[in-house]
Amino acid sequence: MKTQLIQFLPILKWGQDYNRATLTNDLVAALIVTIMLIPQSLAYALLAGLPPQAGLYASIVPIMLYAVFGTSRSLAVGPVAVVSLMTAAALSNIVEQGTMGYAVAALSLAALSGIILLLMGLFRLGFIANFLSHPVIAGFITASGIIIATSQLKNVFGVNAHGHNLLDLVISLSSHLSEINWITVVIGASATAFLFWIRKGLSPFLQKLGMPKHVIGILIKIGPVAIIVVTTLVVWGFDLAQKGVKIVGEVPQSLPPLTLPSFSPDLLGQLLLPAFLISIIGFVESISVAQTLAAKKRQQINPDQELIGLGAANIGASLTGGFPVTGGFSRSVVNFDAGAETPAAGAFTAIGLAFAALFLTPLIYFLPKATLAATIIVAVLSLVDFSILKRSWKYAKADFSAVSVTIILTLILGVEAGVLAGVILSILLHLYKSSKPHIAEVGKVPGTHHYRNILRHDVVTDPTIVSLRVDESLYFANARYLEDKIHNRVAKDKCVRHVILQCSAINDVDLSALESLEMINERLREMGVKLHLSEIKGPVMDRLKRGHFLSHLSGEIFLSQHDAVETLKPKPV
């Protein structure tokens, strides 16, 4: 009973060993993460098309729920760039941005996504995420980064623009170029430049000043707050809001409100596919971060329990004025590096953010949106990585096609179409490859008992025996290919009396393949040729015994290819 409960409530496990040292470490980590998260949360809410406070709300209760249900000790849950973009793309198709309906639809999206994650966790369906191949994820993240950065240009230029794919965005931006607010451009461009400098130039600069490394690390992480403070003061001091610089404006001083997502069937129907994609993409991002961090401390991550943790976090977001959340890469790494030891660090971060939501929001009244846009641009451009194109080109053309199709379609058609096309293409390419397996005709390496490809090695064969090694499990997509190969090999060569299938690389034989083997056996019999099998694996043999194939087999089963050839080759008279 108790182990049962621990399984579903990991908090019971780490809670037992909690002590003063752990507490101190967790508190320090929480402070650093909180400072980093305030601008990030506001910015991602903006990206998702929501009022800035939604970003804070989405970081409070979800973090706490993940702390209770999640298995990672370092993962920090909240709004992340790609999921926020997907949220905006999903909602903009349905309701107009800025309306009350939009915020409610965001709650519904989070609720639906939470339910999907929870169900996947309870039914152990986490493996579905495996169908997002690395090339598809890499292509998708790169293309999303480009779209997100482009979408934020409107805030840097101080113009209106719409669209959730590159094409629409570029067209929309260029048609509004005449409305550019140059003061906004100056603020946005300097904020962007400064943030880039914090990433690249601050560390060497401070090192020259002789500052210790860990202090530099902390300064880099909380540095972005400086530009927030400076630009806010500038806009307030010079009254730039009157000159057309868009500002965050009034943000209610409040703890996360209790909210109820809409469950109108119409809305849910439209949100189902986006919610599913958001869940899968969010889960993949979260689990890879969690596993990378866990490995560093030899901790275990349970993917199914992670689904439950993320599901709870999203449902929490939907009930407290948030939007879809997941475990973010940058915030989790910061949390880990800052020394967080348990999920309690997350809970303390949540308290910090709640404090910010209650007391600090008046301070950001004059924060220009261009600064938040700069925060996003700098964050997402680190996601853009075209090197995957070169690597996959060099490694395998199938993987290259998956990457490039995903990038191109995501840019042109948007995030949902892009990721779906990538997944479908990966699956089709995989099926295509395994539908035409490598089938080698093998012969004996002289002086050994080994059999090797006759095209690659100098081997000895007997004209009455054809030995074939199939380098793939046999299943419906390649069963007929094998029929054709064997038929064509034997039909043209009247000397052949025996065909031996060396089964050492066959891990499975499904019913279609079994029927093909029966067909091959029958057709060879018609031609006066016997079919033999060698080196069948244990589990495959177990399975073959359940059908009638073995009793119909015209030839024999041999333990090794060598035995088979020795037994079958014509004896010298």
Added chain:
Amino acid sequence: MKTQLIQFLPILKWGQDYNRATLTNDLVAALIVTIMLIPQSLAYALLAGLPPQAGLYASIVPIMLYAVFGTSRSLAVGPVAVVSLMTAAALSNIVEQGTMGYAVAALSLAALSGIILLLMGLFRLGFIANFLSHPVIAGFITASGIIIATSQLKNVFGVNAHGHNLLDLVISLSSHLSEINWITVVIGASATAFLFWIRKGLSPFLQKLGMPKHVIGILIKIGPVAIIVVTTLVVWGFDLAQKGVKIVGEVPQSLPPLTLPSFSPDLLGQLLLPAFLISIIGFVESISVAQTLAAKKRQQINPDQELIGLGAANIGASLTGGFPVTGGFSRSVVNFDAGAETPAAGAFTAIGLAFAALFLTPLIYFLPKATLAATIIVAVLSLVDFSILKRSWKYAKADFSAVSVTIILTLILGVEAGVLAGVILSILLHLYKSSKPHIAEVGKVPGTHHYRNILRHDVVTDPTIVSLRVDESLYFANARYLEDKIHNRVAKDKCVRHVILQCSAINDVDLSALESLEMINERLREMGVKLHLSEIKGPVMDRLKRGHFLSHLSGEIFLSQHDAVETLKPKPV
């Protein structure tokens, strides 16, 4: 140049050796097939919802075109039961049966199907058909047989009924039961009984009379003509058409007319998916018959050329008043058994049917539709075979699910939804299976160099070494599964210093799996554990060398698992 032409025109090959003996054999076969085909062609036109002559037309030019382009020497092309049902299902959604538009849409469907087959042949896409697994085909054929037989009951009862799935048909039939024409029922039931008796009882009966076997064989094949003649005479003699027995009525005396399919984009859009499914199903039926018959004479079938032959046949059908056709099982077997030696037999059959279309159609004016329905019912009930359910249940649950879902959905939703659901389910089940591959921890069988599953055998292991054998190629769907498995195995066991992956069953490693291997390598390194590989196959090694993985590998590559363990195990001090 000449070999090129022979490749695309197989007629040039067999035409060279044509002589008087071959001619005689072909003529005899053609005569028997012609007699069998007349009622069958009329019946399948009726099933497709078309006027009876369309069945004759669809058997004339297509046969001739296949004789020129096809590679099978025995295949007989024309209307077949399942394709006719799919034709009716596709067209009834779009135009009303019995209208001119319906016949034109049938031409368009044949044209579109012909073009699809031709393109698949030219671009060597025949492998697409491999994704129809044996369980899906078996389930689909069985369910189609049931639907077809049920759909013909309306003609046996003499009532109106509609529907292209079992549910609709049964509902429609029962709502019309009050309109039953009892004379029609008597004719239909006796025709059905007689046709069954020909199949089951005629042969023993004639054997008792001492008739030679080959004559019996011919009588069984042309026997159905007797019931056509008798019921036609009865209806004519007793003037039963006046008493509500539905008859074939006036059929134009004509050679196949020249017709032009409609290519309106609207129509083509609606017909595209059905045409694709008809092409694939037709191709699968045709190629399996062709290969089975070819094997008996050690002849070769070229699947891509078969696609071209069937494509030409369907385009021919669309230009001469027909509807979609393919190589039929029963007619091809009859053709083969009757001694057809070359495709010329098909051409002679076409001439026989053209003669029938020109001169014999007035004779079938009084042929009752109930007799044609009986012909169809008896033919398709031989397709119904539930034994596949038992066999697949015994062999593998995944195959059983594919069969049963295909049968159930075809019966409930109709042919298109049924076959699509079956294909998608087969693919998903296959992906699911390979996404959780069999991973065995192996140990040394004492006294040998062999390594076997520690759960199945008494083996020796070293506590510092974990040896794992993955029985599946590594690709995106199972890459993360392997990450989890290794992580969980090692994280809980602090003694481990080395992980050896025995790669003997790994036939491919895609980019996702490569990145997972890199991740595994990194994470193990964080834990102070080295990753080693053993028994990598040549092509996999070639591929791995194209990435950076091997240079980052913390451990070594070993030729054999034994070498690896011997090298890595702690040396006795």
